[in-house]
Amino acid sequence: MAQTIIAAANVVPSMECVTAPCPKCATSMVLAFIVPHPMNTRMEKYTYLCAKCNQTRSYALPAKNSTDPKHSHQIDEVRASDDEKDACKFTARRDFRIAELVIDPLFKKGWLNQSVVKEFAEAKRIDEVLFAITRLAGMPTGAIERLIMRFWSSPVGTLLKEINFNLATIDAIYCARPSNGGLLADDLKETKLEFMKLTRPAAERIMRFYKTQQLSTRQGDV
Known part of the structure; x- marks a missing residue:
């Protein structure tokens, strides 16, 4: 279990992912919302919610149109x-x-x-x-x-x-x-x-x- 949590903590979801492993309990977190990155127009801030731990985790990922x-x-x-x-x-x-x-x-x-x-x-x-x-x-x-x-x-x-x-x-x-x-x-x-x-x-x-x-x-x- 400890190894699973350590592995989950090192996982960064891709922008296609609607779920991501919780770094605390390794449960699949659900994508809650996406907002623009405040400093980089080519990035977006993806925030995931873990219902089990009642916590959120955010990742900066490339915006879907950043390659356009x-x-x-x-x-x-x-x-x-x-x-x-x-x-x-x-x-x-x-x-x-x-x-x-x-x-x-x-x-x-x-x-x-x-x-x-x-x-x-x-x-x-x-x-x-x-x-x-x-x-x-x-x-x-x-x-x-x-x-x-x-x-x-x-x-x-x-x-x-x-x-x-x-x-x-x-x-x-x-x-x-x-x-x-x-x-x-x-x-x-x-x-x-x-x-x-x-x-x-x-x-x-x-x-x-x-x-x-x-x-x-x-x-x-x-």
């Missing part, structure tokens, strides 16, 4: 879109206090969805659109404002895929921006192509990495 250069590139693009130096060039900051009064009651009651955002976009109420996306995506208003109000690129498609918007809503948001004047340009076409190629699980994974990295950065600044 396309996804790695998209993660880097999303990060770059909110780069501190780039953000300094974006001087237009909006006052979202009125939009917050409109959007937050809808969000808290579970009424904030794609159709509501599309209606605000068609009415050219861009502040409400931006604040709604902020709430649905769980991101800071400044990051959403920079993504939506500037020239569009892959990160916009990734963001809107994550919150499960469709192409009609994307068109409406694009045309709602005052700087756009209702015209469809090449950046919208490229964003929609990226949007259509990307699966929602992949978009969720990319944005999860981004948000975890941002959280780690903010905590490090405290």
Whole structure:
């Protein structure tokens, strides 16, 4: 039995494993959850639960899409879109206090969805659109404002895929921006192509990495 436990303690599960031997009692632990690694976008933290010992054990394993250069590139693009130096060039900051009064009651009651955002976009109420996306995506208003109000690129498609918007809503948001004047340009076409190629699980994974990295950065600044 002692040899079994020693052997179990030295076993590191692969990312395909849904069970792993408990290092304490050698019972098979069940995979409880997977979260992004806080410091390495190519890794994920797998946490297993041993029901017998009532303990958990975590392992850092390669992310399932870490070998996909396309996804790695998209993660880097999303990060770059909110780069501190780039953000300094974006001087237009909006006052979202009125939009917050409109959007937050809808969000808290579970009424904030794609159709509501599309209606605000068609009415050219861009502040409400931006604040709604902020709430649905769980991101800071400044990051959403920079993504939506500037020239569009892959990160916009990734963001809107994550919150499960469709192409009609994307068109409406694009045309709602005052700087756009209702015209469809090449950046919208490229964003929609990226949007259509990307699966929602992949978009969720990319944005999860981004948000975890941002959280780690903010905590490090405290």
